[in-house]
Amino acid sequence: MLATASHPVPLGSSPEVGLSSAAVSALAQFMADSQALEEMAAAYTAADNLSADKEWSMDAFPELWGMSQFWNDENTARKLARECVSQAKGGTIVLISSPSVFLMLKKMGVPNKLLLLEYDSRFSVFPEFRFYDFARPLSLGGMKEQAAVVLVDPPYVNAECFSKAAQTTRALSGPDTKIIACTGWVVRHCAAETLGVKMINFRPGHAGGLATPFRAYVNYESKNPSFMYDPDPEDGDNDGTAFAGAGGIGTDA
Incomplete structure (x- = not known):
């Protein structure tokens, strides 16, 4: 039997429904x-x-909204890749959370051994992929690689994330390892303290743009003008060039 309301709702009106x-x-x-x-x-x-023998593009790996993924633009990836090869001198290059540069090195066909430490398992199509979670910086599956070059680009621009990625970087480094780090200008002191790196002239760009002053840092002296130490690292990017969406700003061609 249907129940009837003792106080029917007037025709043409509806009860108010609200959420807390x-x-x-x-x-x-x-x-x-x-x-x-x-x-x-x-x-x-x-x-x-996709398969790993195809002509790869970062377009095959769209940035994922919950993973803080900001891919480097092509010019940035190329400049970083060339510097890695120049400094590695035939040795192993390890890319930590930097699939854009890894893919560029693959496209360049460099002879160096490559390793990509990355959380995003889409990149497991490559044999060089090793699963990596910066929250567990020393869980490297028994890997004891001593890299000639380590390029580290942590997913989050804060001291906690960078410090953990720095632990991984040190674990894979020897006394002669060249370190290249890409992160925000605001993390510059943490980068110096944890990896002994200094800010350089080169400013990484991102394909989708990034409204955060982003810089690069190294622990060695380079002959490449873009990778020479910034003479005024405390100026805070007041010229605004670090906000450029693409290009990988530097002083070389």
Whole structure:
């Protein structure tokens, strides 16, 4: 039997329905998580259709919204790759959280042994891939590589993330290892303290743009003008060039 309301709602009106602030917050988080999962699923589906012997492009690996992924633009990746090869002198090059430069080195066909330490398992199509989580910086699966060059580009621009990635970098470095680090200007003191690196003239660019002053740092003296030490590292990028969306700003061609 159907129940009848003792106080029927007048025709043409509806009862007010409201959500608590906690419910609204939970709903917003659910929608954000759902969007991230949808983007990840689409990206992994696209990667499944690729094979490591194809002509690769970072377009095959769209940046994932929940992973703080900001791929280098092509010019930046090329300049960093060339500097890695120049400094490695035939030795092993390890790329930590830097798939853009790894892919450029692959495209260049360099003879160096390459290793990519990366959290995103889409890159496992490459035999050089090693799963890496910066939250567990010394969980390297027994890998005891002593690299000629380590390029590290942590996913988050903060001291905690950089410090953990620095632990990994040191674990894979010997006394003669050349270190190249890419991170925000605000982390410059942490970079110096943990890896002994200094800021250089070169300013990495990102394909999608990045509204954070981004810089590069090294622990060696380079003959490449772009990779020479910045004479005024404390100027805070007041000229605004670090906000450029692309190009990899430096002084060389």
